[in-house]
Amino acid sequence: MRFSLSSSALSTRLQTLAKVINTKNSMPILECFVFDVSQGQLRITASDGENRMTSLVSLSECDSEGSFAISSHLILDAVKLLPEQPLAFDVNLDSYQVTVEYQNGQYQLVAQNAEEYPQVQPIEGDIHTLTIDASVLVSNLSRTLFATDNNEIRPVMNGVYFDLTPEHLAIVASDGHKLVRCRNYDIKSEVPASFILPKKPANLLKNGLDPNSGDVVIKFNSNAAELTFADGTLRCQLIEGTFPNYNAAIPSDNPNELLIDRKALMDSIRRVLPFASISSQLIRFKLSMGSLQLSAEDIDFATSAKETLVCEYNGQPLQIGFRGDYFCEVLSSLDSDDVKVMLGDPSRPGIVLPSVQDEHEDVLMLIMPLILNE
Structure with a gap:
């Protein structure tokens, strides 16, 4: 079997698929890519046993069809430094040379023989289908992934929650300290359904899915999902369990509204943060009409910092504490020029919103306060 293709196209796909493969695998053949030539295309597959991703590459020529498994490290290292040029593969499917x-x-x-590669069973049972534009999926995963948990005690919070309702699709993540809820009102279902996507496949989609590739079709049941997109598929195991009632954690009335330049606030927090206690990372927000004062101190090392920003604030004078690194993560995941910060009392979570929401979307971020020692 002989086929040829672009070196850069192959290298790009291999680098994306390589992120699927674990450094240590239960089966040696999982260290390989599977190359399957059929109908003038090369389908490349990578798996770690729980996640399986495929990608299609167009061939400039091929004389027959067949499949084989090839060392991921070897082929990736062989092609990634080549400049753009045609590559010709000549494969003996009897000797696997x-x-x-x-x-x-x-x-x-x-x-190696591709038949030794583990196969997956089709998704069966109570199947739900969700169709979402690739750009919407990528942007929502980019907004939510930072808020997922790493605690093995609460595995349901270690992924991104997709909550499909008759009113909207909500994509949610929380670690108990911060929460992100992204609603899309264009996507809905008369039959409610939900699933929790683990972090690894979510990151594979965030980094490897072309936002301009059109619709992504997600088929899922209670324990697995298969996502089909323009140039490939992703099959993954889901996190089983019940996601917490995220809406109950969001305050219904935070009357004090702060409107401020997002980048200016983020830069100011980053300047003050090195002076905060290493253990708490506490930043004090002192708000009065038209003014926000940020301050931090570390009593153990006798260091402190203070900075004042001009803002729009017409609420009650208020002092509230937040963990600075968490607040920067929240601000970094937004892309609006200005943000609204909705505050209640010093013990109530703060809500951060983009000043302008995209049509048919509702993005909300929540951050828990820290206790202030007066």
């Missing part, structure tokens, strides 16, 4: 020819040389590799 592979020759890769390029402009100034060639590689000789030994492949």
Whole structure:
């Protein structure tokens, strides 16, 4: 079997798929990519046993069809430094000898039988289907992933929650200290359904899915999901369990509204933060009409910092504490020029919103306060 394709197209797909493969695998063949040539295309597959991702690459020519498994490290290292040029693969499907020819040389590799690669069972049972634009999926995963938990005691919070209702699709993440809820009113279902996407496949989609690739179709049941997009698929296990009632954690009335330049606030927090206690990372927000004062101190090292920003604030004079690094994460995940910060009393969570919401979307971020020692 002989086929040829673009070196840069192959390298790009391999670098994305390599993120699926674990450094240590239960089966040696999971350290390989599977190359499957069919109908003038090359389908490349990578798996870690729980997640399985495929990607399609167009071939400039091929003389037959077949499949083989090839070392991921070897082929990735072989092609990633090549400039854009045609690559020709010559594969003996009896001996699994592979020759890769390029402009100034060639590689000789030994492949394996692709039939030894573990197969996946089709998703069966009570199946739900969700269709979402790739750009919407990527942007919402980018907004939410930072808020997922890493605690094994609460596995349901270690992923991104998709909550499909008759009114909207909500994409949610929380670690108990911060929460992100992104609603899309264009996507809804008469039959409510939900699933929790683990962090690894969520990151694979965030970093590897082309936002301009059109619709992504998600088929899921209670324990697995299959996402189909323009140039490939992702099959993954889901986190089983019940996600907490996230809406109950969001205050219904935070009357004090702060409107401020997002980047100016983030830069100010970053300047003050090095002077905060290492353990608490506490930043004090002191609000009065038209003014926000940020301050931090570390009593153990006798260091402190204070900075005042001009803002729009017409609420009651208020002092409230937040963890500075968490607040910066919240601000970094937004892209609006200005943000609204809705505050209640010093013990109530703060709500951070973009000053202007995209049509048919509602993005909300919540951050828990820290106790202030007067």
